[in-house]
Amino acid sequence: MTQKTYNVAVVGATGAVGQKIVKLLEEKNFPVQQLKLLSSKRSAGTTVDFKGNEITVEEATNDSFIDIDIALFSAGGAVSKQLAPEAVKRGVVVVDNTSAYRMDENVPLVVPEVNGEDLANHKGIIANPNCSTIQMVAALKPIQDAFGLKRVIVSTYQAVSGAGNQAVEELRSQAENFLNEEEINPELLPVKADKKHYPIAFNALPQIDLFQDNGYTFEEMKMINETKKIMHAPELQVTATCVRLPFFTSHAESVYIEVEQEGLTTEDLWRVLSNADGITLQDDPSEQVYPTPLSAAGKTDVFVGRVRKDLDQDNGFHMWVVSDNLLKGAAWNTVQIAERVLEKGMLLK
CATH class of the missing domain: 3.40.50.720 (NAD(P)-binding Rossmann-like Domain)
Incomplete structure (x- = not known):
């Protein structure tokens, strides 16, 4: 046919x-x-x-x-x-x-x-x-379905390609200037339309998009509001801090969650994540196995590692989520x- x-x-x-x-x-x-x-x-x-x-x-x-x-x-x-x-x-x-x-x-x-x-x-x-939202909710959904979900706190480590081709070139030229001990004149990042610009080469910029009246950036509010909409969970507690870092491809995220079910182990989260569509679990601390922006580049899956139980909160867990922001993102x-x-x-x- x-x-x-x-x-x-x-x-x-x-x-x-x-x-x-x-x-x-x-x-x-x-x-x-x-x-x-x-x-x-x-x-x-x-x-x-x-x-x-x-x-x-x-x-x-x-x-x-x-x-x-x-x-x-x-x-x-x-x-x-x-x-x-x-x-x-x-x-x-x-x-x-x-x-x-x-x-x-x-x-x-x-x-x-x-x-x-x-x-x-x-x-x-x-x-x-949003690219940073996609990879996070892909990792959260199987956990939400299996154990319920009450709270999410995420810090992102985002590649410059998320700001477009001009940002990639700005990082490249600034890195050359820095290594040659030449003056750096930032013109684009963190936000082209904002008042000030800062070097991205060998730096970390805790601003992605414009600041809102509540002190959060638009990128952070996108993650907060989009997560609630996608997961049909308006009551879900979500907060985000979004940071631009000087690498080219893939976003990484440190995600803290609190689930509804008590008494879970890291192995319980491993089980549901390893069976989830579009998720690749890379998590073996004894062998230093975990995803990185470079290892995720060019791949369409969302990669999860560093899953571990919080030391003080019984229903709290931490995980590391990485994905190619131009592909799955x-x-x-x-x-x-x-x-x-x-x-x-x-x-x-």
Whole structure:
């Protein structure tokens, strides 16, 4: 039986995540009949290889979505706000990898292994969560299902690629300047739009996105609010501290949790994590086995290690969660959502 194929658009195809999406569509043999690559006017005209064919990137406009079945957006929130509704008007299902619609009560916010059933409620737009949220909830979900979950405290250690290609280049050039004992002139991090900029090379920046009135950054509030929405747990206690560190790929997280069930052991958590979809448990302290950003780079799973019981709180546990922020944290989760939409027959036309 011939596999049905679909017309697919990628918006933001020349960006860091867009490039990964195009690569994954090829690697995972996504059923593409026609692939349309879209970008800003500035990037239009460049070519991208897909299955041995050179595809010319076009400027994204309202009419770009005529005859498209599903569109994968990763071009910034302003673009999504402008173009996603226009795509839906033309019968397109949009999977949006920006913060534009994540907290919209009418838009499902989905990690397929965690809350894939929420896709049934989509009205044309499906939101892809924040990269740091995705990997954490993937690790929390099997624990929540097995033992209940009351509290989460997370500190993140996030790669510069989460801030885009320009941040990667800033780290690279600053590292060279530092090693050559040359002056460093930061222009981008922690946030391009903020008043001050600090060096990222050989440094740690406890600010990702802009500060909010409550003293938390927008990134931290995204993790807090998205986790509650994805896990259908508005009463869950969640707090976050998000830090940018000077490495290129993968986010790492130190996560403290309190479960509802008493008397559990580390082995109980190992058991549920080792059987969870999309999770690879790497945890053997006697052999120094644990995940790192480098070991997770280029892989689509979420890696968990350093699982241990809190010394004072009987129902408290600590764990270390690492994943490639451009793959499971962005492009791969987007493609997984698209795959699930097709499998469940959830297109608009």
